[in-house]
Amino acid sequence: MNMETQAFQTVYTKITNITKATVLLKATGVGYEEMALVHGRLAQVVKIYGNDVTLQVFSGTEGIPTNAEVVFLNHPPQLKVSDQLAGRFFNAFGDPIDGGPEVEGEIRNIGSPSVNPVRRMQPSELIATGIAGIDLNNSLVTGQKIPFFADPDQPYNQVMANVALRAQADKIILGGMGMSNDDYLFFKNVFSNAGALDRIVSFVNTTDNPPVERLLVPDMALTAAEYFAVDKKQKVLVLLTDMTLFADALSIVSNRMDQIPSKDSMPGSLYSDLARIYEKAVQFPDGGSITIIAVTTLSGGDITHAIPDNTGYITEGQLFLRRDSDIGKVIVDPFRSLSRLKQLVIGKQTRADHPQVMNAAIRLYADAANAKTKMENGFDLTDYDERTLVFAKSYSEKLLAIDVNIDVLEMLDTSWQLLCANFTKAEVGIKQEFLDKHWIEN
């Protein structure tokens, strides 16, 4: 963050009101969303009424006296962008935290305007992750935005790191919000062990930092992403973890500003606030792209909570992680997971039978879930029920588990093997032309 103050700037020393997150003072010539330094801490203008200016202090107002020095910086939050960003770790303000030098480069305002929808290209390039729960059932495409929905005890950061490293992106930008120090070090290690550090840029707000600072992380990460995707025409993958903690910070601020909360004490603007971030995912006309993979942690698997709910309405699907007790592994749940862009690539960039095989297998997996309920309720199972259960177990193990790493053709062939081993053609109900081509008689 550019914190240079200029000689002719007015220094104010008379704060009239202080709340947990904001200070209020009389000042003139102040622009909306302008940055300021309050007692040496970064703050941003959130309300102006006449000469009364309300500033949100990112790190909180603890210990700020009424005669603290306030200096306005005449610009919105900014980031210096250049190739020097690569391989570096920054805090939420864009200041290095890796002991390296300041980045030299062009100053950009963060939170830039939206892409004109008529200038967008349709996302069309498949991202192969090796994970069948993703590539087979919920294929990802460059320019897509998609979160993992996971309970806090699930290995979402590991899965995300795997996806990132296999995705063949030119740059990976990590936006960490409320990240534990251990997770921060985990990402650092995984990336450096993979020899990928020079492709990574990280903006991290750890649990040690004040929560409100997190609000800047996505915009910082996306400003860097836009630099690489637009100026350098690169394929950029942005990882945002954990967006639930980002939204929590939004609610802290709005509560402190006395806004009327809507559902789950979230601000009424939650949808727009999240959409502004996720919609930065885009396929640009001249090759660059921004793909966003995020994490939204759930509490007790509840996806009706305002944060996952609003997220689901914004993103292009969601990847739902769940522990499957039958195989003792975490799987990508085929029911609640969805990639809305998969139809742009499946059966087109992958084999033609892909959509039908995928749907048939999931339908039969659903039948297995019904059979299981039946069994739990103490009823006899039919022969068909038994077969669905056998199928479901192998399907979980060989395809849905997150430790699977195979290519899409192998995923399709494995699916056919499992279908043919357990069912009749009529039960599978796939288009005749594909049955003719891929059915394996037992």
Next chain:
Amino acid sequence: MERKIKTTGKVVGIIANLVIVDVDGPVAQNEIGFIHHPEADLMAEVIKVMGKHAYVQVFESTRGLMVGTDVVFENHMLEVTLGPGILSRNYDGLQNDLDKMEGVFLQRGNYTDPLNRDKKWAFTPLAKVGSQVIAGDWLGEVPENGMPHRIMVPFKLEGSYTIKSLVAKGSYVVDDTIAVIVDANGKELDITMVQKWPVKMPIRVYKEKPRPFKLLETGVRCIDTLNPIMVGGTGFIPGPFGTGKTVLQHAISKQAEADIVIIAACGERANEVVEIFKEFPELEDPRTGRKLMERTVIIANTSNMPVAAREASVYTAMTIGEYYRSMGLRVLLMADSTSRWAQALREMSNRLEELPGPDAFPMDLSAIVSNFYARAGFVYLNNGETASITFIGTVSPAGGNLKEPVTESTRKAARCFYGLSQARADSKRYPAIDAIDSYSKYLEYPEVQEYFNEHISKTWLDKVIVAKDLLLRGKEAMEQINILGDDGVPIEFHERFWKGELIDFVILQQDAFDKIDCSTPLVRQEYLLKSVLDVADTSFEFKGFEDVSTFFKNVINQFKQLNYSEYESDQFNGYVKAIDELVQAQKK
């Protein structure tokens, strides 16, 4: 709003996109003003006045705005510009032509002309010099992408006028005077092909608005067959995220019998609009041989575009719809999603610190939604021609809960309810419309029943009721089987369950991404319903409940293959035969 000099003012307060302006003269509620931010003029709308303070919602980001900035009010409300050249355009929520904007990113304060002022149009007069006309009467027409675009007496004019002169057949630009009309006092008015209209006011230049009675064919089986919507009707599609609202709306827009398609992408994903940009120019309209895009208008205010303009976008879309309806055309209007519009209202109402209603939505939400839906409809124009706006909106209920305020308000306003079910979407039973909970109020209209008797067949509605019954009985049977176990119920329960499944798999489920299955013409739907009911009517001989499922799965499989085949092709007939053989073999 007749004012000689423009009212001006100065910014005194800024909270996000709500700006308070100290004004030096009269201002009107909903009047448009421009804030002269040093970087760009920012458009804003008055939403509340308190003494000398006008509260305006800014349609752009207010970043960098300072108190003391000048504001100029424009003497008019938010208006759209109406004239030839709207079709196939991509507008933002304020009707700026997105294609005319430079650069990849949207720059604030970049307002572009919705029309092309240089293009020449082939004008043919329709009226006669000397005749009396009123607002909305047709003076002439120009062909616009194959549609007759009527040039009308401006809607804003009151009373009756005499046509003094009318230009001859020929080619003109939109701003050319094509007629001169004279009012009762002898005052002359030049008429061009362009007029403006404030979006929040309905255009009412028609004689009569009867109840809708004609079927609108959408090609979607579980709509047309089970819960049909009428030409000029209203419907809504609520559903949790990912259950298929957008896919269903796009399918309807592609297939429904309409002259003009208007899509308001209201606070949803930009990539979904890109999908339309990409697909519609390629889709051919079988009736005209022209591309679907040529008769489509897109209003894109995606979720990352300014929130205040989101509210405007649905009104912009409706007003353009009303404009084309006044020309005697059948308009299909889609808004995805009306919940985002309601949320935009909520954000503003919260900033204004108004007393909140349920879930912090504004108290008058229900009235706002009803007024909007009421603008759709089937009409008889003053010249006797018929025209319509069919409106279908999606609703995105928070947490998938259909008891939330937007769903409840919309239920009161719309006549068709297409509820999408999470369970059906999870098991990939697309389109995930819950056929049992959904309804079409139109089926209760005697004029609609009569229409069906006459245009489809006298037995059609009876068959539809039988099909719905079978679905319901199938569901009940399933519940019994789940409670009592497979062999705890008589075999008939299994038959009943599987007959419900037969209708579900063959009629309800439809693959939106298959070339053939995506759209089923009404004749084919008639055929399908009859064939399926014939199977359901047959008495079968089953040894055990497992035989029941094996038999029906086989039949369903053959029907599915049939749905993927070209109607009445050899392949199709092959499946018809296969089904018949299966049925004969199992018959009592």
